Amino acid sequence: MKKILFLIIAGISLIYAGxxxxxxxxxxxxxxxxxxxxxxxxxxxxxxxxxGEISQGISGAQIFSFSVEDKNxxxxxxLDAYQGKYVKLTYKERFGTFAWLxxxxxxxINAELESSPHFNKN
Numbered sequence: 001m002k003k004i005l006f007l008i009i010a011g012i013s014l015i016y017a018g019x020x021x022x023x024x025x026x027x028x029x030x031x032x033x034x035x036x037x038x039x040x041x042x043x044x045x046x047x048x049x050x051x052g053e054i055s056q057g058i059s060g061a062q063i064f065s066f067s068v069e070d071k072n073x074x075x076x077x078x079l080d081a082y083q084g085k086y087v088k089l090t091y092k093e094r095f096g097t098f099a100w101l102x103x104x105x106x107x108x109i110n111a112e113l114e115s116s117p118h119f120n121k122n
Contacts, residue, residue: 022095028105029093033064034114037087040079047100050076052108054087066091067102078111086116 035054042048050068066089068075079087090110097105 034088049102066106088114
């Protein structure tokens, strides 16, 4: 009986560890998005995470929500400085997320200033 109980617990632990590894390390997609950085904040009650939004249209009809991991301090500093400006964000989309990582599946790995296509004089 003890052997069966041990095997069940070991099996559940392996399934959980596998799930955690896939969600944390595997990426579903990678890419870039550009838009005006309209929100960037640290929020949460139990777990404080960095969350933000960019507007990808003139009227703000298309909003891209994203998260930034705490360990990515360079990106956090850049996004704090770029508030209200047009930015290009490089992201990694995960299969899922955990509460201590962020609210979204999109995690920003780089941020750059861009010139807005809405105000170019060509």
